[in-house]
Amino acid sequence: MPRREFLVHLLVLGVLALGPWWLSPYNLSLLGRFLAMSILALGLTVVWGWGGFLSLGQGVFFGLGGYALAMNLKLAGLAPGDLPDFMVWSGLDHLPWWWAPFRHPVVALAAVVLVPAAVAGLFAWLVFHRRVRGVYFALLTQAFALALATLLISQQAYTGGFNGLTDYGPLFGVHLTDASAQTTLYAVTLGALCACYGLATWLSRSHFGRLLVAIRDGENRVRCLGYDTVPYKVAAFALAGAFAGVAGALFAAQVGVISPAMVGVVPSIEMLIWVAVGGRESLAGAVLGCLLVNFGKDWVSSAMPSVWLFVMGGLFIVVVTVLPQGIGGLLARRSAPGPAADAAPMTPEPAGP
Amino acid sequence: MTNGPLLQVEHLTVSFDDFKAIDDLSLTLEPQSVRVLIGPNGAGKSTLLDAIIGRVRPSAGRIVLRGTDITRMPAHRIVRAGICRKFQTPGLLDSLTVYENLALADARGRGWRAALRTRPTRDQQVRTEQILQLTGLTAERHRPAGRLAHGQKQWLEIGMVVASDAELLLLDEPAAGMSHGEREQTADLVQRLTTRHSVLVIDHDMAFVERLRAPVSVLHMGRLLKEGTLQEVRQDPQVRAVYLGRADELECDCA
Numbered sequence: 039m040p041r042r043e044f045l046v047h048l049l050v051l052g053v054l055a056l057g058p059w060w061l062s063p064y065n066l067s068l069l070g071r072f073l074a075m076s077i078l079a080l081g082l083t084v085v086w087g088w089g090g091f092l093s094l095g096q097g098v099f100f101g102l103g104g105y106a107l108a109m110n111l112k113l114a115g116l117a118p119g120d121l122p123d124f125m126v127w128s129g130l131d132h133l134p135w136w137w138a139p140f141r142h143p144v145v146a147l148a149a150v151v152l153v154p155a156a157v158a159g160l161f162a163w164l165v166f167h168r169r170v171r172g173v174y175f176a177l178l179t180q181a182f183a184l185a186l187a188t189l190l191i192s193q194q195a196y197t198g199g200f201n202g203l204t205d206y207g208p209l210f211g212v213h214l215t216d217a218s219a220q221t222t223l224y225a226v227t228l229g230a231l232c233a234c235y236g237l238a239t240w241l242s243r244s245h246f247g248r249l250l251v252a253i254r255d256g257e258n259r260v261r262c263l264g265y266d267t268v269p270y271k272v273a274a275f276a277l278a279g280a281f282a283g284v285a286g287a288l289f290a291a292q293v294g295v296i297s298p299a300m301v302g303v304v305p306s307i308e309m310l311i312w313v314a315v316g317g318r319e320s321l322a323g324a325v326l327g328c329l330l331v332n333f334g335k336d337w338v339s340s341a342m343p344s345v346w347l348f349v350m351g352g353l354f355i356v357v358v359t360v361l362p363q364g365i366g367g368l369l370a371r372r373s374a375p376g377p378a379a380d381a382a383p384m385t386p387e388p389a390g391p
Numbered sequence: 392m393t394n395g396p397l398l399q400v401e402h403l404t405v406s407f408d409d410f411k412a413i414d415d416l417s418l419t420l421e422p423q424s425v426r427v428l429i430g431p432n433g434a435g436k437s438t439l440l441d442a443i444i445g446r447v448r449p450s451a452g453r454i455v456l457r458g459t460d461i462t463r464m465p466a467h468r469i470v471r472a473g474i475c476r477k478f479q480t481p482g483l484l485d486s487l488t489v490y491e492n493l494a495l496a497d498a499r500g501r502g503w504r505a506a507l508r509t510r511p512t513r514d515q516q517v518r519t520e521q522i523l524q525l526t527g528l529t530a531e532r533h534r535p536a537g538r539l540a541h542g543q544k545q546w547l548e549i550g551m552v553v554a555s556d557a558e559l560l561l562l563d564e565p566a567a568g569m570s571h572g573e574r575e576q577t578a579d580l581v582q583r584l585t586t587r588h589s590v591l592v593i594d595h596d597m598a599f600v601e602r603l604r605a606p607v608s609v610l611h612m613g614r615l616l617k618e619g620t621l622q623e624v625r626q627d628p629q630v631r632a633v634y635l636g637r638a639d640e641l642e643c644d645c646a
């Protein structure tokens with residue numbers, strides 16, 4: 039990273055880290071959950087910005103991560119043999135076997151990363167293996183989001199149905215609603231964001247990152263250079279799934295709820311808009327876009343609740359038509375030394391020594 | 392096995408609907424050899440290469456590389472088995488630099504260990520430098536491939552094919568759209584490749600073909616019309632008939 043860019047990152051990190059000291063509790067809680075969501079946005083940059091495959095179903099992995107943690111939080115603090123409230127209401131008399139492992143917080147935390155990654159990886163493998171690409175891939179991800187949201191709602195007794203999972207017990211003995219716990223969660227979120235940002239930055243410089251871009255620009259070409267492109271695409275999608283899972287868990291912990299409303303098609307499309315606004319190729323743009331759109335959403339919905347969907351639609355149109363590279367593209371154009379190379383004379387070199 | 396032919400195309404047929412772009416064609420390439428493929432537009436030259444590298448599936452026939460049937464292998468495995476192809480229209484990765492394009496094509500970049508490296512190994516660097524030199528692109532290494540001049544794009548493509556370490560290189564019109572001087576350079580470049588690779592070259596330009604001094608196969612309507620030296624082929628009445636009024640294409644204005 040160039041020195042100046044590094045310093046800017048450090049400065050922004052400093053300002054965010056000092057959040058608890060300069061933000062009102064309300065704004066801090068907003069910032070905390072938006073930073074959590076921006077981890078998901080980083081994953082979208084990897085798969086959509088670099089790899090070029092559009093996911094309209096990132097809410098699925100956000101939801102899987104959120105539910106994985108929430109299952110633990112629902113079980114925490116219950117006496118042995120007791121069931122979570124919604125199961126009692128639905129008339130269950132014992133805990134479903136697949137809920138049992140989530141009693142252990144460590145298992146639940148591992149599941150936050152591993153379940154979404156595995157599901158994303160498996161989904162991607164099934165789809166890419168059959169050479170499904172482009173719009174068809176996007177449609178399948180959307181169908182997946184719809185299916186999961188529907189499943190969650192219909193299985194009331196096991197998932198809490200439409201209301202999702204809320205009203206949590208303690209995590210490692212700490213009640214998440216305590217003021218100090220909220221500050222800790224904010225710090226954990228920021229830490230997780232930094233880690234994921236670092237990982238993605240490293241990826242962008244690796245041969246793998248370059249391969250992803252190459253696959254976006256000419257998958258057949260890459261294949262004709264001797265690469266099987268499927269494993270790379272699967273790995274990228276699994277990584278984005280893991281990021282989304284972490285985001286979902288941090289979101290659920292801070293907000294105190296995870297429900298099908300955050301999993302389905304509409305939220306998944308909204309996630310794309312964060313990244314489109316920020317600039318799909320830039321990691322910083324993804325975080326910035328996520329924060330801007332979500333603070334904007336909070337502001338618009340509290341002033342004029344019914345208007346947000348129109349604003350969102352308008353935003354999407356503007357980004358697609360006027361600013362295809364998003365804010366990140368705008369910034370890059372400012373700072374990068376223009377395409378001076380074009381002006382250089384193209385003297386043909388003699389072929390060979 | 393080392394004594395057998397390098398590539399055998401046996402009774403190959405490629406159909407698009409009812410139309411046979413390749414029609415019961417057989418062709419053999421020996422190891423360490425150079426072969427030129429000529430033929431009028433639409434003769435099926437590019438389609439033959441498509442079939443060899445697994446881009447289109449033949450409806451009949453076999454393609455055998457060093458005794459292994461590669462007819463139905465996936466494209467990436469055919470490259471690993473030893474055949475890499477330069478396309479007629481350059482298919483570079485435009486947003487990557489010249490160096491990155493070559494690094495991507497490098498056979499040593501395949502596999503997960505290589506994928507997770509942030510900088511190429513010493514080995515890869517040396518190899519990439521060699522190819523930059525070979526193709527005369529050393530000064531352009533940091534330029535995005537999309538911004539290269541046309542001729543340079545063609546050379547970069549050739550460089551990428553070389554970087555794949557394949558034993559057999561298929562070059563589809565490497566000199567197309569080039570100036571006279573560039574074509575000569577390209578012919579010399581191809582000549583230099585033949586010390587380490589077997590090469591199958593498609594081209595229309597007789598001056599270019601002449602400079603390669605290699606046996607020529609003439610393709611017409613998906614069939615092999617004639618094989619021989621450029622001289623023999625040129626004088627062949629059937630070949631002249633195929634080129635109809637454009638028989639002057641067979642002449643060489645440089646000779």
Ligand SMILES: Nc1ncnc2c1ncn2[C@@H]1O[C@H](COP(=O)(O)OP(=O)(O)OP(=O)(O)O)[C@@H](O)[C@H]1O
Binds near residue numbers: 431433435437438439
């Ligand atoms: N994908 C395809 N679908 C249908 N027809 C095709 C396809 N690809 C090639 N053809 C047809 O097959 C024939 C052979 O095409 P090919 O590109 O192999 O010719 P060529 O010898 O390479 O010609 P040129 O010198 O113009 O490059 C042409 O008539 C072409 O229209």
Ligand SMILES: [Mg+2]
Binds near residue numbers: 437
């Ligand atoms: Mg052709």
